[in-house]
Amino acid sequence: MSTQFPSGNFRLKTEQLFEGLPPEDINQLLIGGATHVYRKGEIIFREGGIPTGVYHIKSGKVKKYKTTPTGVEQIIYICSAGELLGYHALLSEERYADSTAALVSSEITFISKEVFLGVLSRSSALSNRLLKLLGLEFSGFVDSFTNLATRNVRERLAFNLLVLEDKFREAGKTDAVDIVLSRTDLANITGTAKETLVRLLKEFKQKNLIQTTSSSVRIIDREGVIAEANFMGKTPGKK
Amino acid sequence: MSTQFPSGNFRLKTEQLFEGLPPEDINQLLIGGATHVYRKGEIIFREGGIPTGVYHIKSGKVKKYKTTPTGVEQIIYICSAGELLGYHALLSEERYADSTAALVSSEITFISKEVFLGVLSRSSALSNRLLKLLGLEFSGFVDSFTNLATRNVRERLAFNLLVLEDKFREAGKTDAVDIVLSRTDLANITGTAKETLVRLLKEFKQKNLIQTTSSSVRIIDREGVIAEANFMGKTPGKK
DNA sequence: CGGACAATTGAAGCCGGTCAAAACTGGTGG
DNA sequence: CCACCAGTTTTGACCGGCTTCAATTGTCCG
Numbered sequence: 001m002s003t004q005f006p007s008g009n010f011r012l013k014t015e016q017l018f019e020g021l022p023p024e025d026i027n028q029l030l031i032g033g034a035t036h037v038y039r040k041g042e043i044i045f046r047e048g049g050i051p052t053g054v055y056h057i058k059s060g061k062v063k064k065y066k067t068t069p070t071g072v073e074q075i076i077y078i079c080s081a082g083e084l085l086g087y088h089a090l091l092s093e094e095r096y097a098d099s100t101a102a103l104v105s106s107e108i109t110f111i112s113k114e115v116f117l118g119v120l121s122r123s124s125a126l127s128n129r130l131l132k133l134l135g136l137e138f139s140g141f142v143d144s145f146t147n148l149a150t151r152n153v154r155e156r157l158a159f160n161l162l163v164l165e166d167k168f169r170e171a172g173k174t175d176a177v178d179i180v181l182s183r184t185d186l187a188n189i190t191g192t193a194k195e196t197l198v199r200l201l202k203e204f205k206q207k208n209l210i211q212t213t214s215s216s217v218r219i220i221d222r223e224g225v226i227a228e229a230n231f232m233g234k235t236p237g238k239k
Numbered sequence: 240m241s242t243q244f245p246s247g248n249f250r251l252k253t254e255q256l257f258e259g260l261p262p263e264d265i266n267q268l269l270i271g272g273a274t275h276v277y278r279k280g281e282i283i284f285r286e287g288g289i290p291t292g293v294y295h296i297k298s299g300k301v302k303k304y305k306t307t308p309t310g311v312e313q314i315i316y317i318c319s320a321g322e323l324l325g326y327h328a329l330l331s332e333e334r335y336a337d338s339t340a341a342l343v344s345s346e347i348t349f350i351s352k353e354v355f356l357g358v359l360s361r362s363s364a365l366s367n368r369l370l371k372l373l374g375l376e377f378s379g380f381v382d383s384f385t386n387l388a389t390r391n392v393r394e395r396l397a398f399n400l401l402v403l404e405d406k407f408r409e410a411g412k413t414d415a416v417d418i419v420l421s422r423t424d425l426a427n428i429t430g431t432a433k434e435t436l437v438r439l440l441k442e443f444k445q446k447n448l449i450q451t452t453s454s455s456v457r458i459i460d461r462e463g464v465i466a467e468a469n470f471m472g473k474t475p476g477k478k
Numbered sequence: 479c480g481g482a483c484a485a486t487t488g489a490a491g492c493c494g495g496t497c498a499a500a501a502c503t504g505g506t507g508g
Numbered sequence: 509c510c511a512c513c514a515g516t517t518t519t520g521a522c523c524g525g526c527t528t529c530a531a532t533t534g535t536c537c538g
Contacts, residue, residue: 066385069471074388076381092374097381120370127366131359134373135331141380142315142336146305148387149313149430153526183485191388193527198486214485214535232308392494422517432495437518453503453517485534493526502517508510 017084017133018056025123029116030056033109038062038102045086047099053112055085060106061168063185066098075189078103078167087130090116103181151230153192157200158229160190161210165219178216186217204228256323256372257295264362268355269295272348277301277341284325286338292351294324299345300407304427305337314428317342317406326369329355342420390469392431396439397468399429400449404458417455425456443467 018026035058038044044055047066062079076098079085089096090113102108120126147156164179181189187197201217204210209224210217219225257265274297277283283294286305301318315337318324328335329352341347359365386395400418408416420428426436440456443449448463449456458464 066381068385068389070389072389074385076384088374088377090374091370092378093371094375094378097378121363121367124360124363124366127363127370130370131330131366131373132332134370134377135327135329136333137377138327138373138380139331139333139336141377141384142305145315145380145384145387146307146313148384150307150309150311194484195486195528196526199526202486433516434496434518435494438494441518479538481537483535485532487532488530490528491526492528493524495524496522498520500517500519503515505514506512508512 017082017129021125021129022123025119025126028119029111030109032115033111035107035109038106038108040102040104042102044100044102044108045096047096049096051086051089051096051113053110054087054090054116055100056109056111057081057083057085058107058109060108061103062100062106062108063103064098064100065188073188074191075185078164078189080167087116091130103185148191153190153196154200154228155230157186157190157192157197158204158225160186161217161219161225162222162229164189165222176218176220178218180216182215256321256368260364260368261362264358264365267358268350269348271354272350274346274348277345277347279341279343281341283339283341283347284335286335288335290325290328290335290352292349293326293329293355294339295348295350296320296322296324297346297348299347300342301339301345301347302342302424303337303339312427313430314424317403317428319406326355330369342424387430392429392435393439393467394469396425396429396431396436397443397464399425400456400458400464401461401468403428404461415457415459417457419455421454 018029033053033056038060044062045051057079059081061081062083062085063075064077064079064085065073065075067073079100085100085108086096120130147159151159161179164181165177168179169177179186183194183198183201186201187194190197201210201212204225205212207221207224209221209228210219212218257268272292272295277299283301284290296318298320300320301322301324302314303316303318303324304312304314306312318339324339324347325335359369386398390398403418403420404416407418418425422433422437422440425440426433429436440449440451443464444451446460446463448460448467449458451457
């Protein structure tokens with residue numbers, strides 16, 4: 001057995017949400033909607049807001065996050081091109097459970113509630129696709145949840161770097177991947193303080209596992225990072 | 240504004256999954272399936288297993304959990320009568336992402352993959368219901384996730400007690416609720432060590448917030464527990 | 479070139495995990 | 509009915525990982 005690691009690779013599937021759907025469905029969804037460019041840091045929707053539609057990411061990168069009463073921000077998930085935002089709230093007929101903001105300048109198409117639900121009620125292809133997507137999201141989320149609950153910060157950081165590398169890789173390219181995120185965002189993904197995050201990055205760097213700039217991280221020893229993430233449990237020989 | 244607290248009350252909705260569906264749908268789903276009684280502790284399905292259907296809880300209580308390589312168990316969710324198990328994996332066409340075991344003796348009806356997917360493809364009512372349910376689950380899960388990431392053990396325990404009280408309340412009754420769970424399970428829900436859990440329960444007890452037996456916990460001062468959970472942030476007066 | 483913001487480093491201190499042992503509980507069989 | 513046993517709960521002691529607070533350095537842009 002070689003060194004592979006679980007989950008995280010499931011984003012590839014979520015990106016295909018619209019792929020393979022009947023062209024008329026896709027057209028109805030995307031043609032009518034207005035595409036808007038959100039600048040870095042701009043908020044697309046806020047927790048507690050009433051959904052009026054869904055958002056389709058044409059290009060860019062977006063964070064889903066939740067802010068606690070004490071002002072701490074926890075990032076739930078990073079979305080990339082091809083992914084859909086805000087459909088959970090629409091489907092459940094509730095207010096938004098989280099907020100969404102652009103991490104980099106991003107082109108995003110708005111699809112109104114009427115159009116989206118209309119196509120959904122008409123197209124069993126879309127509804128099947130959504131059900132499958134939600135099932136997948138769930139398993140990814142269960143993993144993140146368990147990691148958060150049972151692993152220490154070092155392991156979580158290593159794990160997240162591996163997932164993020166995948167997420168920041170340019171489609172098709174096999175080049176080295178720059179994970180472009182502020183230290184604060186990286187801390188808020190990992191669920192730790194930024195100071196702790198910085199210190200761990202420093203360690204990883206000294207071990208020659210990663211390279212860093214003030215605004216990005218690059219993995220240079222994937223196996224080493226996997227070892228830090230410590231899947232299989234401490235003692236390799238188990239028993 | 241009185242003292243209410245977020246989420247957790249969303250189980251009520253998830254229980255209605257089949258309610259209001261066309262009777263023929265319900266019949267097809269439940270009539271054919273075999274009902275089996277799982278004793279306390281019995282495992283219904285295991286993480287990594289290949290799903291062959293879904294399970295409908297007729298009575299009892301079930302935990303969804305995941306076991307880490309080091310043997311730590313993290314409980315993801317507690318299911319009650321009326322809820323469905325194992326559909327995420329079926330929808331996503333993947334293996335089970337988590338395991339399921341009976342917390343108490345439980346009657347559970349198995350619905351085969353063919354039957355379930357058959358009804359699903361035929362009934363837009365069911366598929367809409369499922370989409371809505373998944374959306375709801377998501378917002379609940381986002382809350383749990385954020386709690387885990389940003390709150391200390393004391394706050395998480397208080398929060399979980401409130402959610403569990405709801406979950407263990409007998410339908411209709413307004414009596415005091417006994418949360419019947421082993422200390423270990425309670426610790427695995429909260430994401431902490433059982434020793435830490437015990438010490439916190441002791442504190443809560445000394446503050447007259449709860450009563451305990453060796454196998455259950457009962458909230459006697461709901462407001463007090465809410466205060467420990469510390470939603471709104473430390474300073475009540477905010478600003 | 480300054481000025482605001484982000485990243486980094488340092489120093490304390492406590493929360494919570496771990497290990498170990500004692501007390502308790504519920505169930506069983508004599 | 510009681511004594512016993514296995515498993516669970518509880519308590520104690522220790523210490524290390526992380527958080528917090530504070531101060532310094534670095535970076536990016538107008």
